[in-house]
Amino acid sequence: MILMILILVLLFGGIAAGFSGRMNTMLPRWISVGAIAINLFISLWMAAQPNTNSSPWLLQLKLNWIPSFGISFHLALDGISLLMIILTFFLGIIAVAISWNEIHFRVGFFHFNLLWVLAGITGVFLTMDLFLFYFFWEVMLIPMYFLIGIWGHENRQYAAYKFFIFTQASGLLMLMSIIALYFVHGQATDQYTFNYFDLLGTSMNKQTAQWIMLGFLAAFVVKLPVIPFHTWLPDAHTEAPTAGSLILAGLLLKTGAYGLIRFILPLFPEQSAAIAPVAMALGVTGIVYGAVQAYGQTDLKRLIAYSSVSHMGFVMLGVFALTEIALQGVVMQMITHGISTGALFIIAGLLYERIRTRDVTQMGGFWKSIPVASVITLIFAMASLGLPGLGNFVAEFLTLIGSWSANKTMTLIATIGIVFATAYSLRIMQKVFLGKSRLEHHQSLADLTARERLILLPLVIVIILLGVHPQPAIDLAKDGLQKTLNREFQAPKEPKIINPNYQTLTVPATEKGVHHE
Template sequence: MNGGLLTALIFLPLIGALFILMQSEERAIWNSAFIFSLLPLALSFYVLVEFNPNVADYQLAEQYDWIPAFGITYHIGIDGISLFLVLLTTILITLSLLYSGGGDIEERPREFCFFMLVLETGLLGALLAVDLFLFYMFWEVMLIPMYFLIGIWGHGRRVYAAIKFVLFTMVGSLLMLVAILYLVYQAHVHFNRTSFDLPLLYEVPLTVNQGRWLFAAFALAFAIKVPMWPVHTWLADAHTNAPTAGSVILAGVMLKMGTYGFLRFAIPLFPTVAVEAIPLFMALAIIGIIYGALVAMMQPDLKRLIAYSSVSHLGFVMLGIFALNPEGVDGAIYQMLNHGVSTGGLFLLVGMLYMRRHTREISEFGGLWKRVPVYAAIFMVVMLSSIGLPGLNGFVGEFLIMLGAFLRIRLAAVFAVVGVILGALYMLWTYERVMFGPITRAVNETIGDLTGREIAVMVPVIALMLFMGLFPRPVIGRIEPSVTAMLARANVTQARLELERRPNRLAALSPARQTPNREPEMAAPAR
């Protein structure tokens, strides 16, 4: 009954993109793009309904021989780790197109809609791919439309930002490709079978040095995409110069491809090295949390401020991932969704303000609450969601991450709290400067409040914030089985024991002292 459902979900946007190329009238272009974004959105909700929360493995899977001579298959599936990221992608693409059709994009709307829908196909394909060659193909497909979205419809130094984005990402991607090919070669050596299929590659035995080099290649590619400190420098330029829809998708979904990559590939493929790297990645995550918050606080540009806040928020996600316990990883995935909703909403609101004033400088505003009360009220809800107010979505993810980090390395949780305080400080201070006080510029007296279309864009965002903040169980309940299976597949307990048995081990590198009774019972993976 569900055969081909995920294939339709991936490729319907691509069909829509090709259909749009045949349109010439502007309104028909926007209507067609919106309709073709609604189709995968509807399918993603249907997948959510059909998804069995008690099954940890891939569901609705499809697998066909594609290039048998090289062991390449068309293998896709969905589990609890990717389920809500798929849903988030389809929601944000639809809202971005709805917003952009209201006047934000005035030139070349046909090409803009084409690239947005091609980007959706790349994102969904990467999230659903189970074959590593297929994943890498979709991973690279994502770059092309985002390059053009920034370079053509962006602002300021848009070409520079687009090229910088591609160069940073491609450096990591090429190293990951080399690692993938070497891993496939090792599968051929040990199993006498050439295959890019992920379940088989999980079982490839590797030496310590092989695992370290391969993990480093995967980790660098994913760390650049996150982006983690210190490979984050492309992010602010890309966000600041991208069109609003580009910033929403970049922050809401594309950054999550890095954190998703750690969960799906880097950690379960190389578990012993991942355990060994826990102190390093938790330290980098803490630096990113505090550094991102401090730099965001000093930004004069609203969009750049939100961009650096993403460095801080994604630091929390990485902290939860490398806690490598159910609490931390559940919280990390939940926070990935929260960040997509909250930061996507912030970029939409900044875009709405930019359309009215053609500036994003904080000093150009003040007293807006008097002129645009609906906008100010919605901005306040989204801002409070971003800083993790209890009752809104951000709180749940941060709480679980803090718990996971505390159970792993207590000092890391202490430093992370500093990041929470700084995050609240710079967001509240920014809101106060923009919304309260006297109206500082005469032109602000003429600003109009939100239109019906803009309210329609923001209502689903706020609804998601409230639902995820008040009723987290339906989401976490579907995430948990796949997270437990991932930790079991990674065999964290066995990896820790192997690390402890190594001679000349530094005691501080072992997480065993931190949580001797928090790891779930896990059997060794079948060989």
């Protein structure tokens, strides 16, 4: 029941945090830290266990939920999803810590929404039932809407509405595709089910498959986001509180990338290959366009937001290159972008707390007064531009190598986009920390406190480790990526099944190397 525990701890922790806020504003903070820390410990423990399976699946839980409609509470964990939930809980603790002194009102409700959005993200990374997947996809939406709309900045309501409309509209298109796939499979096999593994290889004509795939694709490219569906992202990032920007950049965007790998490629392999040139072109356009827009921004958070659009272009390029090396780069990009861009948003939030502005034209010369913050920002700015020795370089290098054999022209253009990344990354350092200060009394700026250093130091360590020793993460995702590309992504062996009366049915002799729950 480990996989269910990961979700329940967050859901019940959120409820406890919400109610405890009425008694003491410190209780929600500690409850949130405790709940996420438990999950982080469990996920790291699972990662440390040797995998002797012949299958990429490490754990599985399947409960009959609404069997008359083919709906089950089906969770499964492989190396890809394990990496994603470790990232979720790691950044979740950072989000609680960075909001410790930033959130001063409705503290309990804030932490309720924070834990529930993490629960939704965890469910998205674990579920193997398409109905349940859509449920968790929607669970992410409402709490994030409240995080932006209540605790955001001046134009928070506009940004929250825009985020909600884009995500909800694209999510409804995915729901239509899920229902269509359900009926197409049922008519072909006389078995109506939302089970992911049963739906793999569903027989349908090419035109039907193309339309169903486009519904899934709409939800994922909007969440990623891909040009031209990106316009909600800069507004949401700019107006969100620091923890909200961290969750958006580090985790919510990754659910779109995860959806492309987990659902688009295995469910629609022929259609994926057919649209690959267009998808790669959109990815490369995003790389260049996002970098150019980032360079032209004066709002620091908006600048970082457009850098996310650029970095997520590498995800589209790598996914639709349809090579194992490129997909390894995509997984690394999902992790390293979450770390580096999340850290830059944290630094932007810390600067805003001190000088009450995000306008880079009013900054400058901060290096002398806040040297520790300056050095840490330099590390993540260099990571963002892909400096060797840091995690982002590994991600982009693998993606470019893997996409070269698929489309040399797109790969060359994407490589040029890295030059623009260098420009906006160096602009951050020049405008904020070097040159002459345009703020009065900037020498009195306080450098990072012990708490703030404790928050940023783990991010520094992780981005360096991923740059110098990325192999453990690559190895963990390798089997799942190979099975995805080879169309061999079959269901793990059945574990104990819980029937509607909750009587345990024990499966006879287990096969060698397969873990059962």
